[in-house]
Amino acid sequence: MNHACFHNLRRCTRWQSLQYFLGMLPFAACLAGCDHAPEFNIVGSYFPAWLLCMAAGTALSGLSYLGLKRLGVDREIVASIVVYPSLALFYACALWLLLFR
């Protein structure tokens, strides 16, 4: 269900979106328990975890924007040029602290 939701995000209900993020949490917890090296091998190149966290944070920030837009709150965000990068940084740092501290 979540998989389908991921591909049809525009048509998802708010509850489905929430369910998607809640479904991600066990995955994140699993990652934390896996105790992986803070670097990832992508075809022989080692990418640091913080870079991937940053990418994920940016992506999550984009998803948040879509969610807020769906709620109609996006126009009410104060100084969105600061808020969305802050959101990206928050997601990135939170992920990093959660998984690779």
Next chain:
Amino acid sequence: MELTAETRRRLGRGISAAAVLGATITGLFALQQMVENPRTDDAEVFANFIGMAPVVSGPVMKITVADNQYVKQGQMMLDIDERPYAYALGQARSEQAALEGSIVDEQRRIASESSAVSVADAGVRSAEAALAHAQAVVAQARAAVVGAQASVDRARAERDYAVHNRDRLEPLLAKQFVTVDQVDRARTVAAAREQALAEARAQQTLAGAALTSALAAEAQANARLEQSHQQVQQAQHSVLTLEPLVAQRSGRLSAIQTAEYNLENCRLYAPFDGRVTNLTISEGAYAHAGQEIFTLIDTRTWWVLANFRETQLRHIQPGMKADIYLMSHPNLHLHGVVDSTGFGVTPDADLLGRLTKGLPDVQRTLNWVRLASRYPVRIRILDGPQQNFRLGESAVVVIDGHPGLL
């Protein structure tokens, strides 16, 4: 479920504030983590290694290890042709035996020379006896001279008496107071006494001559004694000593020990548990003494050499625990302990200039922004597959500094 405009406005402001606040707080926590638990991905697995070089030269006869093989301490790895070193040992032993033979010969010669000294000593004693005899003869001759003097004195007294008696009787013959016979007898006695005196004088001369002869004999005996003493000294001086030969013993022994050492070192044994690396020769290759044939990695202790910025070093103390991840096994969490931090790296040639003799090579350009120097930190790996680590493996290190707030 539509939100009212007021709710949206409040939600929008709340999310805005929460995002900035959340970013600040998580950012600060992340920064604190980075500072208090220094980490680096510029790290590699490291072990000490040695270049295995033979002590002796020669063609390699046998190689009993293969490249990349794990060897235990004491395992034979390489065999160099032993024959020349066995021959050298034989020669060294024969030279020592020859020396021992020479020492026995010399001992005999010295014994014979010592006997010559005894003979000379006996000559001294004989000369001493001869001297004593000569001295006795001298004493006897002196006594004889004294006796002869006494005889002369007595003969002179008797002659004087006889002459006086004759001279007294002769005038009495004219007046016929004495007979002719009496006068003749007195004359005869006087003549006889004169003869006796002459004889006594001759005896005295003889005794004097005998004394002179005895004195000469004594002088000769003295000279002979002196000669005998000199002969003893000469004999003593000509006795040889064993020192020059005995002193060679340690040299010959050392030659044997050196030959044994060389012979033993024809075989290369693993000095510790390790892994053979870079072995690229086969039997028949000529091994030169002191020249590396292959490398042996000491697999007893593994480290991670991690480069940390100079600003991080004050948060790293020897004894701190460290988390180690190998990129070959990203899910394997290894534990380590900081052994030591580096105390020297090559100065940056662009900054300080190259270190040369003569005048300092100072760069004219300088950078506004400089990069932190980094120093290697040695972290001992405590667990993991000690035999299967590879020197140079990429690793990530996180030092457990002070525990953070999170």
